[in-house]
Amino acid sequence: MVKIVEKTEIAPNVHSCTVEAPDIARKALPGQFVIIIPDEYSERTPMTISDWDAKKGTVTFIFLEIGASTQKIAELKQGDELYSFTGPLGKPMEIKKFGTVALIGGCYGIGGIYPVARALKQAGNKIICFSEARSKFLLYWNEKLEEVSDEVRYSTVDGSIGFKGHAYDDIEEDLKTGKKFDRIIAIGCTYMMYRVSEASRPFSIETITSMNTVMIDGTGMCGACRLVVEDKTKFACVDGPHFDGHKVDWDIILSRRKAYLDEEIISQER
Amino acid sequence: MREQPPGERIKNYDEVPYGYSPEEAIIEAERCLQCKNPKCIEGCPVEIDIKGFIKFIAEEKFKEGVTLLKEKNILPAICGRVCPQEVQCEIKCIVGIKNEPVAIGRLERFLADWERENIEIEIPAIPKSTGKKVAIVGAGPAGITAAADLVRLGHKVDIFEALHKPGGVLVYGIPEFRLPKAIVFKEIDFLIQMGVRLFTDSVIGMIKSIDELLNEYNAVFLGTGAGLPWFLEVPGENLNGIYSANEYLTRANLMKAYLFPKYKTPIIRGKRVATIGGGNVAMDCARTALRLGAEKSIIVYRRSRNEMPARNEEIHHAEEEGVIFKLLSNPAAFHGDKNNWVNKVECISMKLGEPDDSGRRRPVPIPDANFMLPIDVAVIAIGNSPNPLVPSTTPDIETGKWGNIITDPKTCKTSKLGVFAGGDVATGAATVILAMGAGKIAARGMHNYLMNET
Ligand SMILES: Cc1cc2nc3c(=O)[nH]c(=O)nc-3n(C[C@H](O)[C@H](O)[C@H](O)COP(=O)(O)OP(=O)(O)OC[C@H]3O[C@@H](n4cnc5c(N)ncnc54)[C@H](O)[C@@H]3O)c2cc1C
Ligand SMILES: Cc1cc2nc3c(=O)[nH]c(=O)nc-3n(C[C@H](O)[C@H](O)[C@H](O)COP(=O)(O)OP(=O)(O)OC[C@H]3O[C@@H](n4cnc5c(N)ncnc54)[C@H](O)[C@@H]3O)c2cc1C
Ligand code: SF4
Ligand code: SF4
Ligand code: FES
Numbered sequence: 272m273v274k275i276v277e278k279t280e281i282a283p284n285v286h287s288c289t290v291e292a293p294d295i296a297r298k299a300l301p302g303q304f305v306i307i308i309p310d311e312y313s314e315r316t317p318m319t320i321s322d323w324d325a326k327k328g329t330v331t332f333i334f335l336e337i338g339a340s341t342q343k344i345a346e347l348k349q350g351d352e353l354y355s356f357t358g359p360l361g362k363p364m365e366i367k368k369f370g371t372v373a374l375i376g377g378c379y380g381i382g383g384i385y386p387v388a389r390a391l392k393q394a395g396n397k398i399i400c401f402s403e404a405r406s407k408f409l410l411y412w413n414e415k416l417e418e419v420s421d422e423v424r425y426s427t428v429d430g431s432i433g434f435k436g437h438a439y440d441d442i443e444e445d446l447k448t449g450k451k452f453d454r455i456i457a458i459g460c461t462y463m464m465y466r467v468s469e470a471s472r473p474f475s476i477e478t479i480t481s482m483n484t485v486m487i488d489g490t491g492m493c494g495a496c497r498l499v500v501e502d503k504t505k506f507a508c509v510d511g512p513h514f515d516g517h518k519v520d521w522d523i524i525l526s527r528r529k530a531y532l533d534e535e536i537i538s539q540e541r
Numbered sequence: 542m543r544e545q546p547p548g549e550r551i552k553n554y555d556e557v558p559y560g561y562s563p564e565e566a567i568i569e570a571e572r573c574l575q576c577k578n579p580k581c582i583e584g585c586p587v588e589i590d591i592k593g594f595i596k597f598i599a600e601e602k603f604k605e606g607v608t609l610l611k612e613k614n615i616l617p618a619i620c621g622r623v624c625p626q627e628v629q630c631e632i633k634c635i636v637g638i639k640n641e642p643v644a645i646g647r648l649e650r651f652l653a654d655w656e657r658e659n660i661e662i663e664i665p666a667i668p669k670s671t672g673k674k675v676a677i678v679g680a681g682p683a684g685i686t687a688a689a690d691l692v693r694l695g696h697k698v699d700i701f702e703a704l705h706k707p708g709g710v711l712v713y714g715i716p717e718f719r720l721p722k723a724i725v726f727k728e729i730d731f732l733i734q735m736g737v738r739l740f741t742d743s744v745i746g747m748i749k750s751i752d753e754l755l756n757e758y759n760a761v762f763l764g765t766g767a768g769l770p771w772f773l774e775v776p777g778e779n780l781n782g783i784y785s786a787n788e789y790l791t792r793a794n795l796m797k798a799y800l801f802p803k804y805k806t807p808i809i810r811g812k813r814v815a816t817i818g819g820g821n822v823a824m825d826c827a828r829t830a831l832r833l834g835a836e837k838s839i840i841v842y843r844r845s846r847n848e849m850p851a852r853n854e855e856i857h858h859a860e861e862e863g864v865i866f867k868l869l870s871n872p873a874a875f876h877g878d879k880n881n882w883v884n885k886v887e888c889i890s891m892k893l894g895e896p897d898d899s900g901r902r903r904p905v906p907i908p909d910a911n912f913m914l915p916i917d918v919a920v921i922a923i924g925n926s927p928n929p930l931v932p933s934t935t936p937d938i939e940t941g942k943w944g945n946i947i948t949d950p951k952t953c954k955t956s957k958l959g960v961f962a963g964g965d966v967a968t969g970a971a972t973v974i975l976a977m978g979a980g981k982i983a984a985r986g987m988h989n990y991l992m993n994e995t
Contacts, residue, residue: 294748294749295748298747298748298749308705312803312804312805313805314796314805314806315705315796315806339805340805354705355705355741355742356742357703357705357742357743357744358744358747358748359747359748360744360747487788487791487792487796487806488703488704488768488791489744490703490704490744490768490928490930491768491769491928491929491930492713492768492769492770492787492791492928493770493785493787493788493791494770494772494784494785494787494788495784495785495788497772497779498779499779504772504774504778504779509929509930522881523779523881526780526781526880526881527779527781527881
């Protein structure tokens with residue numbers, strides 16, 4: 272059980288939630304995640320650690336209200352408890368001096384790239400963040416990202432701010448016009464990460480994508496999170512979640528994501 | 542023993558055998574010859590005084606029976622249900638030479654159930670504190686047993702468990718219809734009442750390293766089990782609808798997908814489910830599939846019935862319930878529809894050749910005899926190896942060829958000072974009673990270490 276110390280809807284359907292978890296706050300590294308069970312009946316739900324405060328002993332994650340389990344978290348208030356909260360899990364993101372790093376965040380990934388950008392900035396990199404949403408009012412953490420970046424670029428599908436279209440189109444234009452990045456990191460929905468890695472493939476820029484496969488235990492026990500990287504089966508929870516996007520077999524991932532569609536609709540209806 | 546009829550039980554998730562009534566238990570106990578040289582005891586890995594507890598049952602002294610039983614085995618309700626008795630205690634029973642051996646496991650289960658249902662279980666007096674603290678990693682049978690023995694020796698014991706519930710395979714793997722979870726949780730409550738502290742949601746190696754534990758504790762026991770599922774490594778294995786046994790059983794048991802949608806974890810309820818493998822785990826998966834509504838639950842196994850490693854009782858239960866056995870068949874590939882859902886498993890027909898290292902006859906493919914089996918779910922139940930998480934984050938712990946932690950069998954010491962290990966993480970996937978036996982050996986080894994440590 273962990274206690275919720277703060278919960279805010281930071282954009283429509285997007286919430287930030289901060290909990291008391293001192294042991295995890297002490298250990299967390301950029302790119303790691305937690306697994307949350309909001310109440311006894313819910314699923315084990317992986318969430319990226321978007322921020323933490325080792326002194327206060329708190330951990331923050333950002334979540335989109337999608338299915339039954341995330342709706343359950345959304346119902347909870349400050350002072351309520353989450354039934355189970357396990358972490359930190361997964362390998363941390365590689366942090367060292369690369370040069371210029373582009374970080375692309377969409378949906379929950381805007382929160383996901385924040386601690387990575389912060390750490391890479393401290394390691395001496397030039398940081399360019401691409402934050403994307405359908406419309407301006409769905410973007411969040413703009414100031415926080417700006418604080419840790421040399422430049423933040425926005426892209427919205429409706430063009431209400433920044434580039435009109437998707438971040439992957441934006442960075443593709445950059446690449447085609449000769450702009451150089453030493454590393455690209457994308458966190459967010461699978462399709463976005465796939466498009467980013469396809470965009471950078473012709474330019475051979477190492478592109479790290481953070482795979483959000485289905486997971487259960489998060490310790491390498493069940494194999495639900497398996498994916499294929501360079502023809503080898505890997506477990507996203509312990510071997511990842513970050514993999515070289517140019518080596519990931521995207522066809523398998525994109526089809527595995529839809530595996531529980533029917534069941535998820537049922538579980539929301541009850 | 543009376544059982545739920547097969548046609549009924551596949552519609553529910555309740556336990557299959559009902560257990561003995563006191564009268565039935567006494568009648569069974571009276572079959573024991575009270576041998577001068579009781580061979581049965583040699584067959585039990587923890588050397589329970591079988592002859593002794595059976596005598597108490599025959600005399601209707603159930604309470605004394607339980608006390609005697611628990612001297613050697615703190616989890617009799619569990620072992621009585623899941624021990625492979627037919628190759629351990631019961632195979633040695635003298636009565637078995639001419640007749641059915643005495644049903645030692647069932648009698649053991651009877652006593653434990655009787656105690657749980659009839660008397661307030663006494664918490665044993667905890668001896669004076671030794672001032673030593675130990676950390677147990679993993680709340681499976683090995684960890685639970687080590688914890689119980691160590692707390693009774695006066696040490697302060699904390700258990701760290703990665704999942705949100707303790708019990709290890711007993712809770713996430715073995716289905717409710719074979720081992721009701723309430724029994725396991727009751728045993729763990731008992732430990733907590735003895736003063737053991739349990740920290741769930743704690744993945745050691747991530748939230749704390751072994752070295753960090755050694756700063757806080759005088760010794761550490763690793764009972765992290767064999768939770769790394771093997772796959773067949775054949776084409777199509779990552780199609781939708783293909784599970785590892787661990788995933789399938791964890792969804793069904795730990796996450797209670799059989800109560801979906803009250804519990805929110807989904808599981809694909811296939812009409813035609815193929816389970817690949819021939820061990821206990823495969824039987825559990827195939828029987829779970831029936832209870833989840835499969836019209837056909839098929840075991841695909843590459844050798845013949847004789848080589849199947851599963852317990853006879855499990856194979857028999859599976860057959861009774863209508864599980865279909867497709868023997869001498871080895872999956873070569875899975876095929877899917879346009880949405881990447883599995884719809885066929887392609888198998889190679891096999892025949893038996895020369896015996897291999899394990900003494901079982903090796904299956905060899907028959908050329909050009911591939912066939913297709915239409916399915917909509919497949920479960921891969923071909924084995925597990927030790928969980929690499931702790932060894933991979935603790936480079937100074939020596940591991941063997943299969944990633945198993947190397948230990949001294951007499952003390953359960955590992956290559957790292959103050960760190961002990963036992964159960965499936967040391968032996969590879971084995972049995973509950975062997976894991977418990979290792980927990981006992983480790984507790985003794987750790988006690989010696991703790992009391993001589995300066
Ligand atoms: C390592 C990791 C880190 C993650 N970090 C975050 C995070 O920080 N914040 C966050 O909100 N989510 C994150 N996710 C995704 C999140 O775990 C799922 O969205 C969540 O499990 C949904 O649970 P649910 O019960 O609410 O929805 P479900 O009922 O399980 O899902 C509803 C429907 O939405 C689809 N769906 C679920 N997630 C996604 C997605 N990410 N993209 C596209 N479709 C999806 C499902 O396939 C399903 O059809 C992460 C996943 C992983 C593996
Ligand atoms: C489906 C199935 C059916 C079986 N049926 C039988 C049977 O009928 N009879 C029989 O005798 N045996 C059976 N077995 C085998 C038996 O269950 C195991 O041999 C036994 O459970 C091993 O006990 P253990 O304590 O070593 O490990 P486990 O029971 O595997 O427990 C290990 C525990 O450690 C935890 N853990 C792992 N890593 C970490 C970490 N880094 N930090 C914290 N915790 C961690 C795990 O979550 C788990 O709870 C079966 C096994 C399976 C899978
Ligand atoms: S613990 Fe297992 S082997 Fe030992 S007596 Fe009981 S059933 Fe037999
Ligand atoms: S060997 Fe069989 S008959 Fe003899 S004491 Fe043991 S259980 Fe009884
Ligand atoms: S989530 Fe179970 S192995 Fe990765």
